[in-house]
Structure formats: C-alpha cells, structure tokens
Amino acid sequence: MADPVNFYFDFSSPYSYFAAQKIDSTVEACGRTVRWKPFLLGALFKITGSQPLTTIPFKGDYCLHDWERLGQMTNTPWIMPDPFPIPTQAAGRAFYWLDEQDPNQAKAFALAAFNTYFGQGINIATPDKVIEVAEGVGVDGTALSVALQEDDVKQRLKDETQAAIDAGVFGAPFFIVDGEGFWGSDRMWMIKRWLQGRNA
Amino acid sequence: MADPVNFYFDFSSPYSYFAAQKIDSTVEACGRTVRWKPFLLGALFKITGSQPLTTIPFKGDYCLHDWERLGQMTNTPWIMPDPFPIPTQAAGRAFYWLDEQDPNQAKAFALAAFNTYFGQGINIATPDKVIEVAEGVGVDGTALSVALQEDDVKQRLKDETQAAIDAGVFGAPFFIVDGEGFWGSDRMWMIKRWLQGRNA
Numbered sequence: 001m002a003d004p005v006n007f008y009f010d011f012s013s014p015y016s017y018f019a020a021q022k023i024d025s026t027v028e029a030c031g032r033t034v035r036w037k038p039f040l041l042g043a044l045f046k047i048t049g050s051q052p053l054t055t056i057p058f059k060g061d062y063c064l065h066d067w068e069r070l071g072q073m074t075n076t077p078w079i080m081p082d083p084f085p086i087p088t089q090a091a092g093r094a095f096y097w098l099d100e101q102d103p104n105q106a107k108a109f110a111l112a113a114f115n116t117y118f119g120q121g122i123n124i125a126t127p128d129k130v131i132e133v134a135e136g137v138g139v140d141g142t143a144l145s146v147a148l149q150e151d152d153v154k155q156r157l158k159d160e161t162q163a164a165i166d167a168g169v170f171g172a173p174f175f176i177v178d179g180e181g182f183w184g185s186d187r188m189w190m191i192k193r194w195l196q197g198r199n200a
Numbered sequence: 201m202a203d204p205v206n207f208y209f210d211f212s213s214p215y216s217y218f219a220a221q222k223i224d225s226t227v228e229a230c231g232r233t234v235r236w237k238p239f240l241l242g243a244l245f246k247i248t249g250s251q252p253l254t255t256i257p258f259k260g261d262y263c264l265h266d267w268e269r270l271g272q273m274t275n276t277p278w279i280m281p282d283p284f285p286i287p288t289q290a291a292g293r294a295f296y297w298l299d300e301q302d303p304n305q306a307k308a309f310a311l312a313a314f315n316t317y318f319g320q321g322i323n324i325a326t327p328d329k330v331i332e333v334a335e336g337v338g339v340d341g342t343a344l345s346v347a348l349q350e351d352d353v354k355q356r357l358k359d360e361t362q363a364a365i366d367a368g369v370f371g372a373p374f375f376i377v378d379g380e381g382f383w384g385s386d387r388m389w390m391i392k393r394w395l396q397g398r399n400a
Contacts, residue, residue, distance in 0.1 A: 048257060057249070058248055059370060062370065073390065073394075
C-alpha cells in the first residue's frame, strides 16, 4: 500500500485551518490516506526568517480580509482570534500522544482544536484548554494532563518539528506526497492531479 | 455594463505568466471582461521590501520546481529563463502604447511576450526584442520603435505602476474585481466564485 500523504501544519496557522477542512476528503477520493503532522511554525520561522502573516506589511491586511472571505466562500466558520498567533506546544504534544494510541481520535482532536481557535475565536494555548478540547472528542483528560508533562511527549513534538524541517517543509500548510512537496491551502487541485496521475 | 476585472502583472513574473493563460477565459465565462495592466514589480518591491522569488531561501528552490510542474500540469510551455528577472520597461511601454490603439492587439502582444520569455526562455528586456515580438502579432515595428523613445509613453508606465500601488496591489499577479483584491495565480476559483455570486 502506498505511503500516506503527509499534512504538515501548525495549530496557529489560518491557512492550515482551511486546508484541514478538506485535505482528508480530497486525498481519500484519490484512494490514499493522510497522516497529520503538526509542528512548531515558530521554530521554522527562526530558520527561514519568516514572520507571522499578520505582521507583514500589505500582506497582513490582505490576509485578514482573505481569511474572512475564505470562511464565507467555503462555508467554514471563521473568527479572527485574539491573541494571534499563539504557542501551540500543548496542542501539538497532545496530538502526537493521541496519535500513538488512535490516529483517528488524534485527527478528531486536531479538527476540534482548529475549530475552537479559528471557528470560535477561543485561545487554545494553555494545557487546560487543550485538555478541555480533547475531552470534547472523548479523550481521557486526566491521562492527557499527565502526558503533557512527560519529557518524551515534549521531545516527540520537537523531533517532529525537526523532521518536518529536514523533509523540506518551509511553511504551513505543507504537503508531501511520495517525496513531492506542495505548499499552501490553494494547492488541493494540484495534489489531486498529482495523485490521479500516479494512481491512473 | 460592469467594469472590467483588472489583471495586474509584470512581464518578468512567472506566476503572472501562468495566470495570463487563463484569466480571460475564466472571467469571460462569468460574463465579464479583463483589462490587462502591466506594471513594474521592482518599483513595488522597493516599497514592500519584497525580493524576486528565486532569491528567497527555501521558497526560491520550491518555486523553480513549482513552475516546471505547473507547466507540465497545465500544458503550458515552460523554460526557466536566464537572466531572471529582467527589466520589463520596454514591454510595459509597448503594451500601453498598443492598448490605446487596440486593446486586443495589446493583449496578443502581452501573451506573445510572456510566451517568448517563459515559454521559449528568450530574453525580452531590450526594445529590439520587444519590437520583434510585437511585429509577430502584426504591430508596425517602426512606429513602435519611435513610440518607445517618447516621454509620454515612458510616463504612462510609471503612472500605471503608481496607480497599481495606489489601488492596493502588493504582488503579481494581482486582480481587482469591483474593488475586491485577489492575489496569486491560484485564485482563479475565487475570482470565479466572486463573479458568479455578484452576477447571480
């Protein structure tokens, strides 16, 4: 069976939020599966010299409007959260801890976390909020609370962030399909075309 | 009748080249027309602090590969030209001079200039080359040669570049539809959706 498509994202990336709504259905329609891979965009920005979109002259204002418009056009709830961006260590750690036990539950958590932050405008930076979101999709909050303190859980997110950088990820969302990289939520059509060509 | 959609581009912008292949058919299918608006991206970069894509770490290598892939996927001839980027004053001046006489011929020239640079990899920076390209679409080369020296022709491109900046253009390709801005060659779907919503 072919490898899954890797979907690299940060829980604080608006375009990743929009991509998260449709990547599974897009890829599964082509007979493949998606492996979700949260990472820390801040660590990557230190290497690339990039900055959060909203702080970039001209582009920042455009993006604020674009996210609102994307929400309307794709029927995706959108509230520009404040604060933005936020640290996403807790969410990322929770994700990989869940992923080891049940990848589908990890995805459900990731979608819920995204929807809480960008769909409802609620800050998900703290471990407490992350645990609450996880409980909402059936996760044992007490066990997660313990896990979030563990060194190997913390290390896992660091390792995944480094692995993403090593794989050539330089922004979010980013997709790697059989070694081929695609950057941005606008590239669903291209991923589809690529998978169809491969699987034809 | 509704205003045309403005298509802002630089003759040295690869993503503008790809957008140029499809913007007219996309917009015309929605019952509207397109006004082509070349400008000098270099003048804009001085304000935004941006740089040519190929010089940006990580993103540069990605784009080189992406253009190749876009060419294949959209059946658009693609040769990465060298030198890149190039000054596009001569092409921009020729365009607006033609546009005053015959907007359709100006578009035909613009497409031919794009195809010469990115489809065949031939430098179109010099007035001589621009005249040759223009002659290929039926333009009087001698008249164009004289026009390219005229101060008002030179001033027109400066004015159009400033007008683009004043209208909120901060990259290329950029589209303005009834005051609504769209950035990037990946946004054809959104322009279409926007026009359909307006014209529904």
